[in-house]
Amino acid sequence: MSERAAAGIRIERVVKIFGDVGITALNEVSLDIAPGEFVSILGPSGCGKSTLLRCVAGLDTPSKGQIVVGGVPVSAPPEHLGIVFQRDALLEWRSVIDNLLLPIEFRGGDSRAVRPHAKALLRMVGLEGFEDRYPSQLSGGMRQRVAICRALVDDPMLLLMDEPFGALDALTRDQLNIELQRLWLANRKTVLFVTHSITEAIFLADRVVVFSPRPGSIADVIHVDLPRPRKLAVRTSELFHGYAGRIRTLFEGMGLLKEDE
Amino acid sequence: MNRQSLQGVAITTMTLIVFGLIWEAGVSYFGVKPIVLPPPSAILRELFSELPWYLGHAWFTLIVTLGGFALAVVIGVALAVLIVESKLLEKTIYTVIVGLNSVPKVAIAPLFVIWMGTGAEPKLAIAFLIAVFAIVIDTVLGLKSVPADILDLGRALRGSRSMMLWRIRFPCALPSLFAGMKVAISLALVGAIVGEFVSSQRGLGYVILSAQGTFDTARVFAAVFLLAILGMLLFAAIVRIERWALPWHASQKDYSPSA
Ligand SMILES: Nc1ncnc2c1ncn2[C@@H]1O[C@H](COP(=O)(O)OP(=O)(O)O)[C@@H](O)[C@H]1O
Ligand SMILES: [Mg+2]
Numbered sequence: 184m185s186e187r188a189a190a191g192i193r194i195e196r197v198v199k200i201f202g203d204v205g206i207t208a209l210n211e212v213s214l215d216i217a218p219g220e221f222v223s224i225l226g227p228s229g230c231g232k233s234t235l236l237r238c239v240a241g242l243d244t245p246s247k248g249q250i251v252v253g254g255v256p257v258s259a260p261p262e263h264l265g266i267v268f269q270r271d272a273l274l275e276w277r278s279v280i281d282n283l284l285l286p287i288e289f290r291g292g293d294s295r296a297v298r299p300h301a302k303a304l305l306r307m308v309g310l311e312g313f314e315d316r317y318p319s320q321l322s323g324g325m326r327q328r329v330a331i332c333r334a335l336v337d338d339p340m341l342l343l344m345d346e347p348f349g350a351l352d353a354l355t356r357d358q359l360n361i362e363l364q365r366l367w368l369a370n371r372k373t374v375l376f377v378t379h380s381i382t383e384a385i386f387l388a389d390r391v392v393v394f395s396p397r398p399g400s401i402a403d404v405i406h407v408d409l410p411r412p413r414k415l416a417v418r419t420s421e422l423f424h425g426y427a428g429r430i431r432t433l434f435e436g437m438g439l440l441k442e443d444e
Numbered sequence: 445m446n447r448q449s450l451q452g453v454a455i456t457t458m459t460l461i462v463f464g465l466i467w468e469a470g471v472s473y474f475g476v477k478p479i480v481l482p483p484p485s486a487i488l489r490e491l492f493s494e495l496p497w498y499l500g501h502a503w504f505t506l507i508v509t510l511g512g513f514a515l516a517v518v519i520g521v522a523l524a525v526l527i528v529e530s531k532l533l534e535k536t537i538y539t540v541i542v543g544l545n546s547v548p549k550v551a552i553a554p555l556f557v558i559w560m561g562t563g564a565e566p567k568l569a570i571a572f573l574i575a576v577f578a579i580v581i582d583t584v585l586g587l588k589s590v591p592a593d594i595l596d597l598g599r600a601l602r603g604s605r606s607m608m609l610w611r612i613r614f615p616c617a618l619p620s621l622f623a624g625m626k627v628a629i630s631l632a633l634v635g636a637i638v639g640e641f642v643s644s645q646r647g648l649g650y651v652i653l654s655a656q657g658t659f660d661t662a663r664v665f666a667a668v669f670l671l672a673i674l675g676m677l678l679f680a681a682i683v684r685i686e687r688w689a690l691p692w693h694a695s696q697k698d699y700s701p702s703a
C-alpha cells in the first residue's frame with residue numbers, strides 16, 4: 184500500500200445555523216489541525232460536535248466561514264476520507280471482508296489487490312478468521328472494530344470518528360482505545376475524534392478541544408503531553424489527573440457539573 | 445431438511461389428518477348431503493379418479509400465476525426504483541398507485557377479457573395487476589428504509605447515484621421486497637383464479653365454475669384442495685428462495701403457510 188500523506192484541517196470561523204428551526208449549533212469555531220495529529224473534541228451532548236464533524240466531512244455546509252482539508256476548501260465530501268459513526272453503519276448483507284472493501288468499490292479501486300491489506304487490518308484488531316461472518320454474527324465491539332478497519336482500508340488522509348465507542352461497555356471501550364492507538368501509531372492519520380468521555384479524550388489525543396454548550400464554541404484547548412504508546416495505567420498518573428481536573432473545572436464553570444454543598 | 449422443519453411438517457400433516465377425520469365423522473354422523481358437504485374420502489376419490497385431468501388444469505393455473513407474479517416483480521421493482529429516484533414520479537405515479545390499490549381489482553377483471561380475449565393473457569394480466577401493488581409498495585418502503593448513517597457513509601465515500609442505489613439501497617430493500625413477494629404470490633394465485641372465473645376453458649378456476657354448474661360439489665372441493673396445495677407450495681418456494689438469497693437476514697423464521 185502506498186502511504187497517502189495525512190491531511191491538515193483548517194476550520195475558519197465556522198458558524199452553523201439550522202435555518203428551519205433557527206438553532207445555532209456552532210458559533211465562530213476556528214481550529215487548525217496539523218497533518219497526522221490526533222485531536223479529541225469533547226463536550227456535552229447537543230453542543231454541536233457532530234455538526235462540526237459533518238461539516239468537515241462535507242455532509243453539512245457551514246452557514247458562515249469555511250473549512251479547508253488538505254489545502255482544498257470543503258464543498259462536498261473530501262477525497263480519501265475515513266469516517267466512523269457511533270452506530271457502526273455496517274451493511275448487514277455483506278460479510279466482514281466485503282464491508283471492508285466497500286470504500287474500494289465505491290472509489291473504483293481494485294478490491295482484490297486490497298484484500299491482503301484488509302485482512303492485515305482485521306488481524307491488528309483481533310478479528311482474524313472473522314472475514315466471512317455477517318455483522319449480525321458479531322458483538323457490538325467487534326462490529327465497531329470492523330467499522331474502524333473499513334474507515335482505514337483505503338488509506339485515508341483523514342479519519343473522522345463520531346463517538347465511535349459511545350455505545351460500548353466500559354471494558355470493550357478501554358480495549359478499543361488501546362487498539363485505536365495502535366492503529367493510529369502504525370498509520371499516523373489525522374484524526375478528529377468526537378467523544379463525551381473526558382478520560383477517553385485525554386487518553387487518545389495530542390490535543391483535547393473542549394466545547395461549551397450550545398451554541399457550540401471552543402472553550403479551551405488542552406495539549407496532552409503524555410508519551411506514546413500510552414498504557415491504560417497512564418489514566419491514574421498525576422499528569423493525567425491534572426488534565427482531567429482542568430477539564431472538569433471548565434465544565435463546572437459552564438454549569439454542567441455541580442457538586443452538592 | 446433440518447429437524448425443526450421436519451417437525452413442522454409432521455405437525456401440519458397430523459393436524460390435517462385429524463381435521464379430515466373429524467370432517468369425515470361429522471358428515472356421516474349428522475347425515476350431511478354430499479351435495480352440501482362431501483366427506484373427504486369422496487373428495488379424494490374424485491381427485492384420484494381423474495388425476496391427470498386435474499393436474500393439467502392445476503398446471504395451467506400455476507403457469508398463469510407464476511407468469512403474473514414474475515411480471516409483477518419485474519415491473520413492480522422497476523416502478524419502485526423510479527419512484528424512489530425521482531421526486532416528481534413519487535408525487536405522481538406513486539400517488540396514483542396508492543390510490544389505484546384501493547380499487548377492487550376483481551371488479552375490472554371483465555375489462556381484460558374485452559381487451560385481450562379469452563386466452564391466457566387476460567388471466568396473466570389480472571394476476572399481475574393484483575400482485576404488483578404489494579411489490580411496489582413494499583419495495584418503495586424498503587428502498588426508503590436505509591439508515592441515515594449508511595446513507596451518510598455512502599455520501600462520504602462520494603458514491604455515485606447508481607452505486608448508492610445498487611450497492612446500498614437495493615440490497616437494503618431485499619427483505620422488504622421478499623415480504624412483498626410473499627404477499628404477492630398468494631395474490632397472483634387469487635388473480636389467476638379470478639381470471640379463470642371470468643372466462644376460461646382451462647385452469648382450476650374453470651373447474652370450480654363448471655362443477656358449480658352441475659352441482660358437483662366433490663369436484664369443487666377437489667379443485668379447492670389442489671389450490672390450497674398450490675398456494676402452500678408457492679409460498680414455501682418464496683421462503684426457500686429468500687433463505688438462499690438472504691443468508692444474512694436474521695428474521696427468516698417467520699415461515700407460516702398463510703397462502
Ligand atoms: N439536521 C438538523 N436540523 C436541526 N437541528 C439540528 C440538526 N442537527 C443537529 N441539530 C441541532 O444542533 C445542535 C447540535 O447537534 P449535534 O451536533 O448533533 O450535537 P452533539 O453531537 O454535540 O451532541 C443540537 O441542538 C441539535 O438539536
Ligand atoms: Mg453527536
